[in-house]
Amino acid sequence: MEQTPSRRVFLSVAATGVGGLLLTGAGLTPTGNRTTSRTLRRDPFTLGIASGDPSPDGVVLWTRLAPDPLGPQGLGGMPARDVEVEWQVAADENFTRVLRNGVETARRERAHSVHVELDGLEPGREYFYRFRAEGHLSPAGRTRTAPAAEAAPSPLTLAVAACAHYEHGYYTAYRRLAEQEPDLVVHLGDYMYEYAPQGYTAMGGAVREHTAGKCATLADYRMRHAQYKSDADLRAAHAVAPWLVAFDDHEVENNWAGKVSSTGDPEFTRRRANAFQAYYENMPLRGTSVPDGGSIRIHRRVDWGPLARFHLLDTRQFRDDQACQDGLRAGCDDRLATRRTLLGEDQRRWLLDGLASSRARWNLVAQQILMAQRDYRAGPGIEVNMDSWDGYAAERTRLLTGFRDSGAANPVVLTGDMHMHHAADLMLDFDDPDSPKVGVELVTSSIASDGDGYRDKARVAETIAENPHISYLDQRRGYIVCRITQEELQADFRTLDYISRRGAPAKTGARFTVPAGHSTLL
Numbered sequence: 001m002e003q004t005p006s007r008r009v010f011l012s013v014a015a016t017g018v019g020g021l022l023l024t025g026a027g028l029t030p031t032g033n034r035t036t037s038r039t040l041r042r043d044p045f046t047l048g049i050a051s052g053d054p055s056p057d058g059v060v061l062w063t064r065l066a067p068d069p070l071g072p073q074g075l076g077g078m079p080a081r082d083v084e085v086e087w088q089v090a091a092d093e094n095f096t097r098v099l100r101n102g103v104e105t106a107r108r109e110r111a112h113s114v115h116v117e118l119d120g121l122e123p124g125r126e127y128f129y130r131f132r133a134e135g136h137l138s139p140a141g142r143t144r145t146a147p148a149a150e151a152a153p154s155p156l157t158l159a160v161a162a163c164a165h166y167e168h169g170y171y172t173a174y175r176r177l178a179e180q181e182p183d184l185v186v187h188l189g190d191y192m193y194e195y196a197p198q199g200y201t202a203m204g205g206a207v208r209e210h211t212a213g214k215c216a217t218l219a220d221y222r223m224r225h226a227q228y229k230s231d232a233d234l235r236a237a238h239a240v241a242p243w244l245v246a247f248d249d250h251e252v253e254n255n256w257a258g259k260v261s262s263t264g265d266p267e268f269t270r271r272r273a274n275a276f277q278a279y280y281e282n283m284p285l286r287g288t289s290v291p292d293g294g295s296i297r298i299h300r301r302v303d304w305g306p307l308a309r310f311h312l313l314d315t316r317q318f319r320d321d322q323a324c325q326d327g328l329r330a331g332c333d334d335r336l337a338t339r340r341t342l343l344g345e346d347q348r349r350w351l352l353d354g355l356a357s358s359r360a361r362w363n364l365v366a367q368q369i370l371m372a373q374r375d376y377r378a379g380p381g382i383e384v385n386m387d388s389w390d391g392y393a394a395e396r397t398r399l400l401t402g403f404r405d406s407g408a409a410n411p412v413v414l415t416g417d418m419h420m421h422h423a424a425d426l427m428l429d430f431d432d433p434d435s436p437k438v439g440v441e442l443v444t445s446s447i448a449s450d451g452d453g454y455r456d457k458a459r460v461a462e463t464i465a466e467n468p469h470i471s472y473l474d475q476r477r478g479y480i481v482c483r484i485t486q487e488e489l490q491a492d493f494r495t496l497d498y499i500s501r502r503g504a505p506a507k508t509g510a511r512f513t514v515p516a517g518h519s520t521l522l
């Protein structure tokens with residue numbers, strides 16, 4: 001996809017900062033900071049800026065002050081006081097036409113994060129934003145409001161990403177994603193990993209190292225998030241478009257389920273609360289996602305005009321423990337038990353209500369774990385992953401039946417977790433080739449997790465032969481870019497050949513089209 005010249009200029013500006021604009025007539029409003037003179041001596045905007053959860057009249061703007069990202073106690077080198085942060089929204093990337101500004105307090109108890117929930121903006125429009133604190137100016141970000149519900153449909157370019165283990169490789173895939181300048185980014189989790197240095201190693205080893213220890217305390221999680229955001233490629237991806245984020249397991253702990261720790265951690269309830277707190281602080285989330293009593297609300301809907309409704313799911317917090325001690329299992333009857341839940345009763349009902357009430361052309365169900373059945377065993381019998389929907393098969397059937405019965409147009413499930421691209425048809429009964437197709441699933445590979453990736457054509461052919469509803473598999477790193485119109489959804493599975501060195505180009509490994517009204521991949 002080609003970039004327009006003006007966008008290219010913007011990206012380079014965003015990468016280098018825009019300090020020269022500080023004193024222009026359109027500059028940020030003066031505050032008393034001038035007399036207290038730069039008590040923050042170093043640039044506090046090292047973690048960049050972000051925006052998220054657009055509505056027709058607003059969006060959330062985010063930053064977090066951290067002059068020393070890996071400073072002690074996870075506080076990013078900030079002093080023990082609150083700091084006033086000015087924000088500015090403009091119509092243009094040079095901030096010559098400033099439309100809105102204000103001040104928000106970066107509170108120490110929230111790790112000096114700032115979440116500005118804007119309203120009163122115009123629908124379906126591009127905006128630019130930046131922050132200033134005590135004489136320091138942040139990089140500028142580009143964001144966008146959602147189109148109005150009654151607007152004429154216009155195409156949406158959507159990028160889908162997941163799984164970015166910091167040690168396993170460089171974030172070139174985030175950089176390439178940013179260069180495509182999507183309107184919106186959906187991140188499906190494993191944004192960060194909780195492991196100690198080398199606690200989970202990729203085949204090719206580590207290109208860099210996690211902060212000390214596995215994450216357990218609030219300070220640990222805060223520092224780890226800061227380490228991830230210190231990556232310039234990740235910051236560029238945030239700066240280019242608003243994101244819709246939802247966590248998977250590693251933002252807390254590998255394969256956690258509800259209140260159950262996969263490692264038997266006796267302090268898990270507290271650890272989970274710490275992880276949720278740091279997640280909120282480091283993501284462009286609305287106030288509805290402020291953690292409360294050790295829980296967090298992540299499942300939510302975002303409407304994109306008449307074209308798309310996003311249903312973001314939480315597939316961790318409300319699930320029953322994995323059946324049959326987790327892992328890949330054959331002959332596990334418990335996975336079929338009708339009492340078992342993945343979404344929890346309330347979220348399942350919320351999702352089905354949201355599908356039934358949707359008037360959108362496309363219903364994008366953004367979630368974490370593989371929904372299509374995947375048999376890992378060649379030949380007779382099936383062996384499936386207890387952590388994915390195969391481990392909660394009865395609830396999957398209820399949900400896929402709900403897709404059909406809700407009358408919601410064109411359900412498309414967006415999935416992460418697998419560290420491999422997949423494209424699959426979703427069927428009421430995966431063991432019956434004549435079973436109705438009720439939607440499609442697009443699974444994005446990882447940005448970085450598992451290192452360079454590879455192509456194993458024999459293994460791919462074997463898996464597809466065993467699972468005929470899966471039409472594409474790719475073990476290389478990458479992301480998905482969807483171009484969505486009234487008529488069709490076109491998904492480009494982008495792939496990179498290596499991430500152990502910087503600079504890999506991204507290519508389109510496969511392209512699928514889903515015509516509106518046909519729940520199948522072409």
Ligand SMILES: [Fe+2]
Nearest residue numbers: 163190417449
């Ligand atoms: Fe992952």
